[in-house]
Amino acid sequence: xxxxxxxxxxxxxxxxxHHHPLWWGVLGAVAIEAxxxxxxxxxxxxxxxxxPAWPPEGVDPPDLLWPTIVLCLLPASSWTMxxxxxxxxxxxxxxxxxxxxxxxxxxxLALVARSVQFTELDIRWDDHAYGSMLWTxxxxxxxHIVSAILGTAVVSVLAWRGYFTPERQLGVVVDTLYWYFVxxxxxxxxxxxxxxxxxxx
Amino acid sequence: MxxxxxxxxxRERTDDEGRERxxxxxRTWASPTGFLGWFMPVNHTAIGRRFIVTSFVFFLLSGVLAxxxxxxxxxxxxxxxxxxxxxxxxxxxxxxxxxxxxxPAMEGVAxxxxxxxxxxxxxxxxxLNAFGYYVYLIGGSAFFLSLFLGMAPAAGxxxxxxxxxxxxxxxxxxxxxxxxxxxxxVSALTAAVELIVTIFKLRAPGMSLNRLPIFxxxxxxxxxxxxxxxxxxxxxSAMLMMxxxxxxxxxxxxxxxxxxxxxxxxxxxxxPEVYIILVPALGIVTTIIVTFTQRPVFGYTALVLAMVGxxxxxxxxxxxxxxxxxxxLMGRSFFMAASSMIAIPSGVQVYCWIAxxxxxxxxxxxxxxxxxxxxxVFIAGGLxxxxxxxxxxxxxxxxxxxxxxxxxxxxxxxxxxxxxxGLYYWFPKMTGRMMSERLGWWSALLIFLGFNLTFFPMHQxxxxxxxxxxxxxxxxxxWQFLNQLATAGSFVLAAGFGLTLINAIRxxxxxxVAGDNPWNATTLEWATASPPLNSNFPQPxxxxxxxxxxxxxxxxxxxxxxxxxxxxxxxLVTTLLDARPAMVQVLxxxxxxPFVSAVAASVGFIGLIFSPWFYVVGILAVxxxxxxxxxxxxxxxxx
Ligand code: HEM
Ligand SMILES: [Cu+2]
Numbered sequence: 152x153x154x155x156x157x158x159x160x161x162x163x164x165x166x167x168x169h170h171h172p173l174w175w176g177v178l179g180a181v182a183i184e185a186x187x188x189x190x191x192x193x194x195x196x197x198x199x200x201x202x203p204a205w206p207p208e209g210v211d212p213p214d215l216l217w218p219t220i221v222l223c224l225l226p227a228s229s230w231t232m233x234x235x236x237x238x239x240x241x242x243x244x245x246x247x248x249x250x251x252x253x254x255x256x257x258x259x260l261a262l263v264a265r266s267v268q269f270t271e272l273d274i275r276w277d278d279h280a281y282g283s284m285l286w287t288x289x290x291x292x293x294x295h296i297v298s299a300i301l302g303t304a305v306v307s308v309l310a311w312r313g314y315f316t317p318e319r320q321l322g323v324v325v326d327t328l329y330w331y332f333v334x335x336x337x338x339x340x341x342x343x344x345x346x347x348x349x350x351x352x
Numbered sequence: 353m354x355x356x357x358x359x360x361x362x363r364e365r366t367d368d369e370g371r372e373r374x375x376x377x378x379r380t381w382a383s384p385t386g387f388l389g390w391f392m393p394v395n396h397t398a399i400g401r402r403f404i405v406t407s408f409v410f411f412l413l414s415g416v417l418a419x420x421x422x423x424x425x426x427x428x429x430x431x432x433x434x435x436x437x438x439x440x441x442x443x444x445x446x447x448x449x450x451x452x453x454x455x456p457a458m459e460g461v462a463x464x465x466x467x468x469x470x471x472x473x474x475x476x477x478x479x480l481n482a483f484g485y486y487v488y489l490i491g492g493s494a495f496f497l498s499l500f501l502g503m504a505p506a507a508g509x510x511x512x513x514x515x516x517x518x519x520x521x522x523x524x525x526x527x528x529x530x531x532x533x534x535x536x537x538v539s540a541l542t543a544a545v546e547l548i549v550t551i552f553k554l555r556a557p558g559m560s561l562n563r564l565p566i567f568x569x570x571x572x573x574x575x576x577x578x579x580x581x582x583x584x585x586x587x588x589s590a591m592l593m594m595x596x597x598x599x600x601x602x603x604x605x606x607x608x609x610x611x612x613x614x615x616x617x618x619x620x621x622x623x624p625e626v627y628i629i630l631v632p633a634l635g636i637v638t639t640i641i642v643t644f645t646q647r648p649v650f651g652y653t654a655l656v657l658a659m660v661g662x663x664x665x666x667x668x669x670x671x672x673x674x675x676x677x678x679x680x681l682m683g684r685s686f687f688m689a690a691s692s693m694i695a696i697p698s699g700v701q702v703y704c705w706i707a708x709x710x711x712x713x714x715x716x717x718x719x720x721x722x723x724x725x726x727x728x729v730f731i732a733g734g735l736x737x738x739x740x741x742x743x744x745x746x747x748x749x750x751x752x753x754x755x756x757x758x759x760x761x762x763x764x765x766x767x768x769x770x771x772x773x774g775l776y777y778w779f780p781k782m783t784g785r786m787m788s789e790r791l792g793w794w795s796a797l798l799i800f801l802g803f804n805l806t807f808f809p810m811h812q813x814x815x816x817x818x819x820x821x822x823x824x825x826x827x828x829x830x831w832q833f834l835n836q837l838a839t840a841g842s843f844v845l846a847a848g849f850g851l852t853l854i855n856a857i858r859x860x861x862x863x864x865v866a867g868d869n870p871w872n873a874t875t876l877e878w879a880t881a882s883p884p885l886n887s888n889f890p891q892p893x894x895x896x897x898x899x900x901x902x903x904x905x906x907x908x909x910x911x912x913x914x915x916x917x918x919x920x921x922x923x924l925v926t927t928l929l930d931a932r933p934a935m936v937q938v939l940x941x942x943x944x945x946p947f948v949s950a951v952a953a954s955v956g957f958i959g960l961i962f963s964p965w966f967y968v969v970g971i972l973a974v975x976x977x978x979x980x981x982x983x984x985x986x987x988x989x990x991x
Contacts, residue, residue: 161915
């Protein structure tokens with residue numbers, strides 16, 4: 152059988168972060184994690200709606216101060232990620248390095264705020280299902296911030312060493328995508344954990 | 353461009369230049385050999401084959417457990433197994449059949465076949481693929497090992513609380529279940545993402561979504577279902593794990609928790625899971641029908657829509673497993689109506705198959721024979737399914753042997769028969785050799801007869817009131833005769849599977865040589881050598897119809913992709929909808945890091961059985977290995 156070459160692959164670039172399968176892969180990971188968060192929040196409502204009191208008698212809803220600070224810090228760190236990506240697109244390596252490092256720093260602040268919050272919760276995880284939900288959802292998001300920070304720290308090390316070029320910025324693009332997710336997913340968590348108990352009681 | 357002039361297929365070229373080029377490409381895509389080499393391959397054919405073989409080993413082991421249960425139930429008041437042993441064996445059988453056999457077997461077939469069918473040279477994330485396999489192997493083996501250590505879970509495959517709480521299930525059994533199942537689901541999720549992205553982005557140029565082979569559509573639907581169903585069981589298992597490990601109160605009534613929450617979360621996953629297994633099986637069946645009737649499928653669009661429909665509707669049915677939990681009447685009625693609705697897309701499928709076969713000259717080789725068995729058994733299971741979907745009927749037979757009969761008809765009918773069909777169908781592709789037709793016929797016959805002899809009497813046993821999950825019964829109940837039929841049947845069934853096992857092993861060594869396309873099929877996996885070349889396609893194909901191979905035969909010409917480099921692993925990335933060429937992806941070669949990462953993750957998960965601190969240890973260890981895995985190698989390769 153004869154073959155006829157009808158598509159020439161050498162005409163196509165081998166580096167196009169916005170077509171790259173890895174970008175889609177991270178989107179898949181985000182979908183999974185979003186499903187996990189949705190399941191956790193649904194369970195929260197399920198238990199809340201069948202409890203006589205939520206939070207249980209004598210327990211205060213968590214303080215609003217720290218979570219609200221986190222709510223402001225995470226978008227700020229997303230903005231620095233975006234700014235870093237702009238720099239990377241334009242080949243400004245310094246802007247990239249500064250941007251991702253700033254994001255790591257801001258998110259670390261958020262992590263500190265998150266940690267303080269754990270110590271101030273009015274209930275333990277083993278006192279009541281309400282406490283179990285609170286600790287688990289907070290812990291889940293905490294883990295995400297940690298993994299986003301660790302991953303981005305690696306990216307920033309590479310950035311300072313000048314590894315990324317406009318053709319090699321895939322790592323930055325997918326890391327940013329994940330970062331946006333970690334920041335965005337805090338909004339529903341914030342509303343449910345800190346506002347719903349106030350509205351319910 | 354390297355191949356400007358019309359030339360022969362690279363594999364048929366006899367001139368030095370053609371041969372050298374082929375050899376160069378094959379070296380680039382080769383997997384390492386030897387003992388250390390075992391930990392390194394990333395090609396999807398290698399990983400897919402491992403998934404398939406491993407899942408069949410688990411099938412065999414779980415089947416032996418089933419025989420042990422059937423022997424125990426042979427006579428009333430038998431003392432072959434103690435009650436606790438029976439419970440452990442039953443739980444491990446059910447769990448392993450679902451999580452270690454059925455799902456991974458489908459994943460394995462998908463990982464092996466789907467990339468070939470879409471004309472890709474490998475999957476989008478080859479290393480992740482390898483990682484998923486090692487996770488499955490380690491998790492599955494650890495789970496099975498617990499049985500030999502006598503500390504297996506014994507609370508049934510769905511682990512209802514409070515039976516599975518620390519109070520009623522002391523020991524490590526349920527902890528092993530929660531950690532290992534979560535772990536294996538991680539592997540299923542990596543496979544799902546991997547398959548979706550590969551199907552979306554690595555299709556041959558011209559293979560627009562409306563030319564995607566039906567099997568690949570089925571794999572796509574399966575993967576999306578996994579993406580949205582698995583998180584539910586992962587969350588549920590994590591909660592149960594914490595209830596047992598650090599005294600959280602999710603499922604503890606006194607602590608404000610709810611045992612029913614477990615059931616909702618479990619079945620929100622558990623019902624779709626049945627379809628996660630069934631949908632790819634439907635894809636296998638359709639593929640085989642097309643090949644053995646030698647005509648394009650009737651109603652392509654209807655079939656695709658039916659599969660997508662089944663996938664979506666199946667997420668709204670989970671409550672039919674909970675009719676006896678005292679839910680409000682309104683809720684039960686809603687789910688009863690929804691459950692009956694699944695009959696509509698299933699009906700569409702059956703009519704499309706009938707129309708495809710109508711008036712065709714059907715070739716009755718073994719794969720087609722198993723497809724016919726699938727029809728008979730699965731439709732019978734569907735009928736009892738409509739029965740138990742009705743609330744009043746279900747409340748009579750709930751937790752009786754009627755249900756055991758029903759779900760084995762659906763699962764064996766819907767998964768095992770199609771998998772056997774697929775095994776006989778793709779075996780020549782995977783090994784380059786045909787399986788024996790004569791042994792195949794005998795095997796199909798024994799499996800079909802043995803299956804019905806085993807499970808048909810169970811309907812009657814259920815109606816006579818025999819509850820499921822009992823380790824024995826008293827003679828006065830009069831259940832002995834039917835149980836003896838069932839036990840006899842299970843040995844006929846085992847003999848049938850034994851024949852196929854012998855057939856497979858024998859054929860690997862001395863089966864008839866198959867050639868590239870022994871069934872004269874039309875999908876692309878048959879457009880490469882058997883077994884496939886390391887690179888799958890030295891010159892990847894270009895597509896302009898549903899039936900590429902048949903068209904090429906007519907035109908005596910094959911359009912291909914040129915210009916991919918020989919010295920590194922390149923594959924073409926195309927656009928999502930109409931598969932226009934977009935970029936070239938450079939894929940990674942063999943590496944041991946996925947294995948190292950999987951071991952690190954295993955340490956974390958297995959440790960969780962004993963101490964919550966392994967959560968932290970696991971995350972840090974996995975992170976460290978991931979950094980090493982992804983760290984750009986010096987000197988940065990020109991890319
Ligand atoms: C191949 C021959 C098979 C035989 C002889 C067999 C036999 C049995 C028996 C005797 C039980 C225990 C019933 C009870 O005590 O209540 C059982 C339970 C079960 N089987 Fe099978 N089985 C077979 C195949 C399969 C397959 C292929 C699957 C799934 C893909 C499967 C899934 C299950 C499940 C989920 C349970 C329920 C376990 C539980 O109650 O927790 N079985 N089977
Ligand atoms: Cu169901």
